Each structure stands twice: as C-alpha cells, then as structure tokens.
Amino acid sequence: MIQGKIIKFYRELQGLRQADLGNEICSSTHVSKIERGITEVSQETIELLAKRLRIDMKEEINTYLSLDLLLKEWHESIILKLNSKATSIKTKLEGIMLLKIPDFYRAYTLVLTRYYLLIGESTYAKSLIEEMNSWDELSVYDQNMLYHIKGKFYLDYQNEYSLAISYLKKINLTYYHNPEYYYDLACAYMCMNSSILAYHYANKALQFFSSKNSFNRILETEMLMLIQVEQEEIFDTKDSGYPRLIEMADSLGLTDQKAKLLHNYAYQQFRNGSYEKAFEHYSQSLILRDASHPHYIVTLEGYLNAATKLGLQSQTELLIVAREGLSLAKSLDDTMYLHYFQLHVNKIEGLKERYYHYLESVAYPFFKEMGYGLATETYEIKLFDYYLEKGDGERANQFTLSIVNRFRKNNELV
Incomplete structure (x- = not known):
C-alpha cells in the first residue's frame, strides 16, 4: 500500500515513534500494520495521520x-x-x-x-x-548500470582504459537495455590503440543512436568511426570527412560536438605534418571548450604541441601554456596529462637530460603499466633514438625488444 510507505517515510523523517503518530488516532500496532500494508484502513484514518505529518x-x-x-x-x-x-x-x-x-x-x-x-x-x-x-543485494539492472557508471568513470576521468573495458564488458543487455555503452567501449578500445574493436563497437552504438534519432550522438559516433578510418596510412587527407561533420555540428548548434570534431581534425592534421592547420583548429576548439571540463586539458596539450612545432610563440608564452596545463592536470588529478605537461615544461626550458630522465624513470613506466599503447610505443622509440644518438647501444636495445615483439607473427615460413 503506497499510503503506508509514505506514512512510514515521513514519520521516520520527522523522528516520530509509531505511538506518537497514532496517539488519539489509532494504536501503534495499527500504525505498524498500515505502514507494512497488511491491514485495511479507512480514508479518515489516513487523512488524520497525514494531517499530523503535515503532508497532503x-x-x-x-x-x-x-x-x-x-x-x-x-x-x-x-x-x-x-x-x-x-x-x-x-x-x-x-x-x-x-x-x-x-x-x-x-x-x-x-x-x-x-x-x-x-x-x-x-x-x-x-x-x-x-x-x-x-x-x-543490488537488482540485476542496478548492478549492470553500476558497471556502466564505473566503466565511464575510469574511461573519462581516470584514463584507466583496461579497467574501464573490464567493467563495460560485464554489462548484459538482457537486463540493462542501454546499448549506449557500446560507444564507451569503442572509446576505450580507441584509447588502447585497438582500431578494429573501436570501429566494431562504434558501429553498434551508431545503430542505437540512429534508432533514437539522436543527431548529437550520431555525430559523435561517426566521428569516432572516422578516426579509425582516417588514421590509416593509405588514407588521403584530402578526402577527410571532418569538414562535413563540423559543418553539420555548427548548423545544429551542437557546440560540444563541434569542439570535439575540431580537436580530432586538428590531431589528424598534426599527424600529417599540417601544423598551421592543426594549430588553427586546436585554437578554435579551445574557444568552444569550458576550461573546467577534463576535455579542455586534452585540447590544450594538442594546442601546445602544434604551437611548439610552429615556433610562432616565445619560450615564455609556451611555458605559460605548459604550466597552465600542469596546474589543471594537478587539480583534476589527471596523472597522464600531468606527465605530458611536465615533459613539455622540460622540453621548452631546453632541459634535455632532465626530459629524458623524467621520461624513462617516471612517465614511460606509468604509460606502459596503464596500457596506453600509443604513448608507450611513441616514447619507446624516443628513448631508443636518444640512447642510440648517445652511442649507448646497450640502453637503446632495452627498448627494441618490446617494439619488435609487437610485430612478431606466428608464420610458417622457412
């Protein structure tokens, strides 16, 4: 009985005993039965109890x-x-x-x-x-939703992609009717540098968002799929789909999606050596982003990379940006970007030895432990080149084994 649940809730909220509530209305035993919904009760009694509780x-x-x-x-x-x-x-x-x-x-x-x-x-x-x-004793639905929440938290705010995937993969759609989680899985696999799985799950998410006619989520998911396609070496950047998606986001007034698209387009241009265009689009994305949101720091780091490559800003100006990023990373407790911006600071200040010492002893072990594939591969090559340049072949070879192992295949060639 709903009335009984409501009466019990407000009685306990107001710190009343059952005897206090029922005084001159009914016995405490009767109040107990009303609250448990195991007795017939007149409308008059309900109204008197409600009046004492000062509720309608x-x-x-x-x-x-x-x-x-x-x-x-x-x-x-x-x-x-x-x-x-x-x-x-x-x-x-x-x-x-x-x-x-x-x-x-x-x-x-x-x-x-x-x-x-x-x-x-x-x-x-x-x-x-x-x-x-x-x-x-969580219900099956609540347990699955909690898996999704944990997956999103570790993906979006802790950058712990393997842990995020472990939670997201536990979700059972039989009990939790929310295929949206495919999008989060796609993002996590993308961050793990697993483009095939990222595309696979993004395609599943796209089907769901299309069924909901959710243009902003469709746009986000198409962008995710675009990243997997356009990062292939054989892709011609002149055929990029980003301008079309950016125009769509702009016409629909989807500011957040436009910021993401500009960021990813900038990243694509940076990878292809178009630093001026990358700088331009990172700058546009920063304007659209809220500085308090975790995504802002990601774009700020890209902006700093492009600005450093172009050499258009002074060392002082670059350091201001790097230290802003370092401060934001600390306030957000974002270890990954704390390492990135500390490396930027060392590089801008020309502290080469300190840069590589920090990279080898602090940043690189963290990226490797956390399973950040792209960062791990990039910095292994940097450290290999650094020690090779110094003529320290033994130290350089420490980083070749993991690089070579990633390309080993079980072939049956003689």
Whole structure:
C-alpha cells in the first residue's frame, strides 16, 4: 500500500515513534500494520495521520506514481546528452523528498551519478560510486548500470582504459537495455590503440543512436568511426570527412560536438605534418571548450604541441601554456596529462637530460603499466633514438625488444 510507505517515510523523517503518530488516532500496532500494508484502513484514518505529518496525501501519492517515469526520462536525456533537459529534470527532482524512500533512492543515486559524469563533476561522481560500492543485494539492472557508471568513470576521468573495458564488458543487455555503452567501449578500445574493436563497437552504438534519432550522438559516433578510418596510412587527407561533420555540428548548434570534431581534425592534421592547420583548429576548439571540463586539458596539450612545432610563440608564452596545463592536470588529478605537461615544461626550458630522465624513470613506466599503447610505443622509440644518438647501444636495445615483439607473427615460413 503506497499510503503506508509514505506514512512510514515521513514519520521516520520527522523522528516520530509509531505511538506518537497514532496517539488519539489509532494504536501503534495499527500504525505498524498500515505502514507494512497488511491491514485495511479507512480514508479518515489516513487523512488524520497525514494531517499530523503535515503532508497532503493525495499530492504525495501523485508524486510517488510519477517518479519512476521521471527518473527514466532523466536517464534517457543523459544517454542522449540533452544537457539542458537533464539539468532541468534534476532541478525538478531536487525538491522531492520521496526520492529518499527505498523504492527510489537507489535508482535516483545511479542516475544522479550518470548526470555528474555527464557534466564533468567527477568528484561528486566518485563519492557516489564509493557509496554504491557498499550497497548489498543490488537488482540485476542496478548492478549492470553500476558497471556502466564505473566503466565511464575510469574511461573519462581516470584514463584507466583496461579497467574501464573490464567493467563495460560485464554489462548484459538482457537486463540493462542501454546499448549506449557500446560507444564507451569503442572509446576505450580507441584509447588502447585497438582500431578494429573501436570501429566494431562504434558501429553498434551508431545503430542505437540512429534508432533514437539522436543527431548529437550520431555525430559523435561517426566521428569516432572516422578516426579509425582516417588514421590509416593509405588514407588521403584530402578526402577527410571532418569538414562535413563540423559543418553539420555548427548548423545544429551542437557546440560540444563541434569542439570535439575540431580537436580530432586538428590531431589528424598534426599527424600529417599540417601544423598551421592543426594549430588553427586546436585554437578554435579551445574557444568552444569550458576550461573546467577534463576535455579542455586534452585540447590544450594538442594546442601546445602544434604551437611548439610552429615556433610562432616565445619560450615564455609556451611555458605559460605548459604550466597552465600542469596546474589543471594537478587539480583534476589527471596523472597522464600531468606527465605530458611536465615533459613539455622540460622540453621548452631546453632541459634535455632532465626530459629524458623524467621520461624513462617516471612517465614511460606509468604509460606502459596503464596500457596506453600509443604513448608507450611513441616514447619507446624516443628513448631508443636518444640512447642510440648517445652511442649507448646497450640502453637503446632495452627498448627494441618490446617494439619488435609487437610485430612478431606466428608464420610458417622457412
């Protein structure tokens, strides 16, 4: 009985005993049975108990009946990245006391955590994840949603891609009807430098977002697939699909997606040696990004790479950018970008020996341990070249084995 659950919730909230609530209305035993929904009760008794609790029972019942749909609508808006709608629903929910009732508390906490992950409030999300880790007897749906939340947290805010994948791969769509997680898997595999799996899961996500007519998520997913295709050495950059997607994002007013597209287009141009164009697009992306969001620091590092290559800015100007990135990395507790920007500082200041000492003893071991494929491969080659240049073949050869092993194949050639 809904009335019984509501009465129990507000009684406990107000610190009343059952005898206090039932005084001159009914016995404490009767109150107990009402709260457990195991007895018939007159409307008059319900109204008297509600009056003592200073609540409008009809209004509370209507709220109770609407909460499940409202939470589902909130989750849907987060999945489709309708940020304004998600924020509006959150504001509406904040004043509803019944969310603390056991029927809704867990669902509310799970979706609230997703919301914090959406808007970049990783500290709040981490706190809620720690609380949820202590929950007992989760429903199958809640357990799968928690896997998704942990996967997103470790992917988007901790850069622990292997751990993110381990959580995301536990998800069972039979119980958790949210194929959106394919997109997160694709991102994680892309970060692990596994382009085939990244494309595979991005294609699955695209089918889901297309069925939802979610243009912003379709755009994001197409961009992810584009990265896998256009990073191939045989790809002709003149055929790039980025200008088309950037134009689409601009016409649809999708600022966040446009920023991501500009960033990735800049990265593609940088890899192909078009440093001026890379610098231009990194600069445009930075303007669109919020400096407090974790994505800002990623674009800032790309901007600094392009600016350094071009040599258009003074050492002082470059150091200001590098130290801004270092400060942001520390505030975000982002170890990966802390290492990147510390390397930038050493390089800009011309501290070659310090640069390679830090790289070999601190940064490179971290990248290798965390499974950051692209960074590991890049810095192995840098360290190999450095020691070869110094004439230290023995130290150089320490980095050749892992490079060679990645290209070993089980062929049957004589």
